[in-house]
Amino acid sequence: MTQYTKPLPTPDDFDKPYWTALKKHELRMQKCVDCGEIWFPPTPVCPACLSHNHEWIKLSGKGKIWSWVFFHQLYFPSFSDEIPYNVVAVKLDEGPLMTSNMVECKNEDIRCDMRVEVFFDDVTDLVTLPKFRPDGSAKPGS
Amino acid sequence: MKLRDIRDKTAIAGVGNTPFGALYKKRDPRRNAYTLGLEAFENALEDSGLRKEDIDGVIMSRIPSYSKMCVMAGIKNPRLTNVLEAEGRMSGIALQYAAMAVYTGMANVVACIYGNDGWSAGATYGSEPQMIDSYNSPFGMTSPGASLALMWQRHMHEYGTTAEDLGVLAISQRKFASMNLNAVMRTPLTMDQYMKSRYICYPLRIYDYCLINDGGVCLIVTSAERAKDCKKRPVYIMATGQAANHTPYYHAPDYGWNAMKLVADQVYTMAGVGPGEIDCAQIYDNFLPTVMLSLEGYGFCPKGESGRWIRGGRIELGGELPVNTSGGHCSESYMQGWALHAEAVRQLRGECGDRQVKDCEIVQYICSSPICSSHILRR
Numbered sequence: 001m002t003q004y005t006k007p008l009p010t011p012d013d014f015d016k017p018y019w020t021a022l023k024k025h026e027l028r029m030q031k032c033v034d035c036g037e038i039w040f041p042p043t044p045v046c047p048a049c050l051s052h053n054h055e056w057i058k059l060s061g062k063g064k065i066w067s068w069v070f071f072h073q074l075y076f077p078s079f080s081d082e083i084p085y086n087v088v089a090v091k092l093d094e095g096p097l098m099t100s101n102m103v104e105c106k107n108e109d110i111r112c113d114m115r116v117e118v119f120f121d122d123v124t125d126l127v128t129l130p131k132f133r134p135d136g137s138a139k140p141g142s
Numbered sequence: 143m144k145l146r147d148i149r150d151k152t153a154i155a156g157v158g159n160t161p162f163g164a165l166y167k168k169r170d171p172r173r174n175a176y177t178l179g180l181e182a183f184e185n186a187l188e189d190s191g192l193r194k195e196d197i198d199g200v201i202m203s204r205i206p207s208y209s210k211m212c213v214m215a216g217i218k219n220p221r222l223t224n225v226l227e228a229e230g231r232m233s234g235i236a237l238q239y240a241a242m243a244v245y246t247g248m249a250n251v252v253a254c255i256y257g258n259d260g261w262s263a264g265a266t267y268g269s270e271p272q273m274i275d276s277y278n279s280p281f282g283m284t285s286p287g288a289s290l291a292l293m294w295q296r297h298m299h300e301y302g303t304t305a306e307d308l309g310v311l312a313i314s315q316r317k318f319a320s321m322n323l324n325a326v327m328r329t330p331l332t333m334d335q336y337m338k339s340r341y342i343c344y345p346l347r348i349y350d351y352c353l354i355n356d357g358g359v360c361l362i363v364t365s366a367e368r369a370k371d372c373k374k375r376p377v378y379i380m381a382t383g384q385a386a387n388h389t390p391y392y393h394a395p396d397y398g399w400n401a402m403k404l405v406a407d408q409v410y411t412m413a414g415v416g417p418g419e420i421d422c423a424q425i426y427d428n429f430l431p432t433v434m435l436s437l438e439g440y441g442f443c444p445k446g447e448s449g450r451w452i453r454g455g456r457i458e459l460g461g462e463l464p465v466n467t468s469g470g471h472c473s474e475s476y477m478q479g480w481a482l483h484a485e486a487v488r489q490l491r492g493e494c495g496d497r498q499v500k501d502c503e504i505v506q507y508i509c510s511s512p513i514c515s516s517h518i519l520r521r
Contacts, residue, residue, distance in 0.1 A: 006280060006282070007274050007279035007280050008280060009276035009277070009280055010276055011276070015276065040390070041276075041277045041390055066292075066296060066395060067292040067293070067295045067296040067299070067393075068292070068295060069288055069291040069292055069295060069343050069344055069345070069346075070341070070343070070344040071282055071288065071343055071344075072340065072341040072342060072343065072344060073268075073341075073342045073343060075266070075268040075269040075282075075284045075285065076269065076279070076282055076284070079282045082282075084341070084344065085282055087281055087282055087283045087288065087292075089292050089391075089393065091395070097390070097391070097395065098277070099277060099278045099281050099283045099391070100281055101281050101282070111299075112295065112296060112299040112300075113299070123280075129280050129281070131281075
């Protein structure tokens with residue numbers, strides 16, 4: 001296997017549970033125990049009520065594409081073989097917006113508002129990235 | 143104290159800048175934010191007729207050290223010193239802070255100084271190591287331009303705006319730049335050239351992106367009373383305001399309109415005028431969709447209508463609302479809003495030659511970004 005050269009996340013003290021869950025193929029985000037807010041990216045306290053009590057809940061992994069683009073300009077040399085590559089902003093059913101890539105889908109088939117589901121991409125032995133594919137692509141038993 | 147008390151109490155008494163087009167011809171590693179800011183400061187001082195000793199406040203942006211800048215400019219004991227981050231949203235904020243300082247007496251004459259050596263320093267706005275983050279970079283997402291591409295894609299989906307709409311704006315701004323001897327890009331642009339140009343981040347093309355070039359700009363702010371004794375006709379600050387849009391990404395699902403509405407309500411109330419009374423607008427164009435979203439957010443046209451609204455010469459010379467009359471960031475110079483301020487002042491003074499807006503009495507500056515800001519200026 002060739003070495004993975006793209007930028008990797010740098011987990012810190014308070015977002016480590018996010019990356020650990022992804023490694024187990026779970027999409028987990030913080031939910032405030034006191035007010036119910038679900039937020040992303042991870043931050044130390046609830047941004048809605050400043051409560052320190054939160055739990056890392058498992059999300060459905062479903063949502064829809066708020067918007068999408070194709071990168072033609074090369075900013076990261078490690079992406080040079082994939083230009084033009086897609087970047088999507090996914091609005092999760094639970095609320096948060098997250099940046100990702102669509103997989104198992106041709107670039108020209110990507111549309112705003114299309115339903116998507118998370119796909120766990122084990123890019124290295126240590127890191128799993130949450131990518132997305134058209135909803136319903138999961139094969140039975142997979 | 144009422145917000146409206148500050149109306150017309152402060153003024154821009156001097157503007158100065160470096161050449162833009164000439165500096166773009168050749169990169170020069172000796173050029174830096176200090177030398178560019180200093181040249182602009184000297185020119186603004188000359189323009190105002192004030193003496194260096196009159197400056198008792200300095201607010202800078204994109205200049206690494208306020209101390210070094212003040213040493214170079216020989217400003218020894220200013221009563222107010224600050225440096226704002228190197229972001230374009232700070233230009234409007236610098237003017238707002240200067241007006242507040244002058245109005246309250248915390249300073250009498252404030253020099254707002256900006257220097258940008260991005261061209262000679264090789265700035266890329268997206269591949270810098272400090273921009274790497276955990277939630278975007280692993281997916282290849284970077285640069286504010288890509289965020290505007292996301293917003294414009296969504297806007298086209300929701301409202302039916304098109305790529306050609308941005309082309310109309312690009313062509314109009316280039317036409318203004320062709321009448322501006324100091325502009326970097328002066329060759330007129332056709333729709334065919336625009337549509338065939340390369341994508342940077344689809345759906346945005348290279349002509350939708352600001353330039354990267356070197357330059358400096360300085361604005362000198364003082365009280366309305368004192369400005370009357372300066373060399374040039376004062377440009378009064380009728381209204382100024384800002385509202386932030388702090389979200390996890392540069393792109394915002396509401397297109398930034400909630401923040402824009404707060405600013406619009408404030409400046410139109412303060413000035414006592416509405417969008418219909420603005421003679422020309424200088425609208426921050428880091429990327430052209432920002433102008434479209436601003437026209438809609440400030441009520442110049444209904445939401446989703448900017449594409450149709452700008453057609454037929456409405457935003458050109460002689461039209462209802464000439465927009466970015468210098469050529470803006472995409473054709474004149476990427477001075478992160480600072481040169482748009484200078485253009486606003488010069489339009490109000492009637493100094494703009496071929497591109498002069500006839501009977502220009504009220505100009506609005508608008509910057510829509512994670513901090514939205516706007517001013518209404520009059521002669």
